[in-house]
Amino acid sequence: MQDEILRLAYEVSRVTEEKVDRIDRVMKQTGMLAINARLEAARAGEAGRAFSVVAQELGVLATSISHIGGELRQAITANIASLSNAGTQMLVDFKGTRHTDLARSAVEIIDRNLYERSCDVRWWATDSAIVDVLQAPTRDSVQHARERLATILRSYTVYLDLWVADRDGRVIATGRPDRYPLAHNLDVSQEAWFRHALTTASGDEFRVCDITTNPTLGNAQVATYSTAVRAEGRTRGNTIGALGIFFDWEPQASAVLDGIGLTPAERRASKLMLLDANHRVIAGGDHGAFGSHYPLRLDGRSSGYYQQDGALIAFAETPGYETYRGLGWLGCIETRNDESL
Template sequence: MPATLSPAAVPTSELAVGLAKDSGVLHRDPLQQMVHNLSDTMDAAIEEICDINADTKLLSLNARIEAARAGKLGAAFGVVASEMQALGAKTAEVAEDLASRTKRTIDDLMQHIGSSVRGTRLSDLALTCIDLVDRNLYERTCDVRWWATDSSIVDALSEQTPQAFEYAARRMGVILNAYTVYHDLVLADSEGRIVANGRPGQFASEGVDVHQAEWFRTAMRTSSGDQFGFESAHRSQLVDGKSVLSYSCSVRTDGNANGRILGVLGVLFNWEDFAQTIVEKLPLAQAEKSVTRCVLCDEQGRILADSQGEQLIGTLALPNMDELFAEPKNFTTTQFGGKLCSIAHAQAPGFETYSTGWHAVIIQPVA
């Protein structure tokens, strides 16, 4: 069994540190800066053309005046001066049209680059978020498979005595004191009745029937102790309605992975603190953070965590969501919530042998 990482070494308050190295300070991308510099150069060149043309028109006017004073002798010079004035008018028209077209092109280019840079940055951040989820939750699958072989757990279900149940509860309490990311650990017999839990003074779950719970049923269907059961984010009555992820493993005779199933060990992971820390601690500048929404959801769009507080009570409905979720990492710019938004997405890449298959979505209005 792989060694587990003690959550005490990675406090929940520090989980967001792993999200990104970017400080979140707003800055112009180098490509945007190049386009910005090009725009300034074009503006300066057009302004210089206009200045030269203004001088040319003034010179032409003066020439026509002098030609008029010279009478017949200045007639030919007057024609040249007139043509110069006409040429100046055309130059001014061309310069104005060039300035207008250049501005439109530069604006379009800046918007395109801005959208691409923003979308790429946010989709990278989304990938980091969901990757952090999978990496951390992989440890939970290791934890439950390891603890299900603990002699106190196996003996409790083998002996079925109050003394064995009490000792198992104490043992689970010791584990909980070291692994602070769990609300509780619960032990159920093969019929689905909770016979012991790690925090009996806090959660009165002993005697509760969980045979219909997904985490119990999936563990009972496993073919060996090397596999695990799971129930997605939900509010559990076993811990007074707190938000949990439930991982489980069958407890088998003698702690043997291929032994007869005696019951199920369930671990109730503190989902709220973990997930909400991730979505609420995005490394963005404050101006961005105030208008940016980060959501973790499943394939159906059920919101599992949300920086806007819709976790476990809503569904994310994005334009062309099936198309967006069809790729592992992408972004789009589209109308959402009455605003033009950059919507960045990444699907869980998985870690080791584990993947939630969930999605991270970051939504940011395009200024």
């Protein structure tokens, strides 16, 4: 609708200019005829006096019509300019609002997904195989824990691996030892996910780290969730170790961005991104943009849009989902105005 308004405005402007130009040409011709008529009337002397008056009035009329045509051009040009500006702003507002909604939808889908991850880690930390291997790490209990973790991974394909670490931060069981052999006996005591897991006050709590690349998992981009494993799987039992689960971030985030409802033309002209709370690109953007800082202007808003350097930039911060408050991530769509507007 907005595009049609602009098209009509430009067409009215073109037709008006064309018609006023024709009026100007006719009035110039009329003016020349009036001048010639006055000259001929002057040559005719007394006999041409009456005709001279008519020629003079015709010249005045031609001049008046030319002035009216000029005023019409100015008035229509000014109004067409206002209509064009209004139409352009309507288009900006329409697309800005729509893209803001799409950005919010993307980050909401991600948070709903990650909320499930927070449920997974708290549930699996009470699994008897995981509790048993930390309470009594024998060869049989380690093997049983590995089998149990492998079973979980076959059902939950969004994870790269699951690690069980003892109280000292040594990984004693993983779900994919063949694929990721470096994880076996790995010291994770200084890693954020492990240290944060030990700070949980009960089995109802969990910790999540911002997206990072994990060298032990083939430098894959991961969202890591963790919680303490407690004696006998009790909610407030003594901490005996930690469970870390590694969400395969890149393909899941890409699937969400690919599902954003932009037209093919809009998609070609746009960058679709997910940003962390520090406005670091964690998905989308230009090739190789992961981890780079995006200069987003919030201006105190949790969502909105603005224009800058020939682009329309729309954003929305995560509202969280259920008991998952989120990490302050944002969906963001940058669209080049020259192609999309």
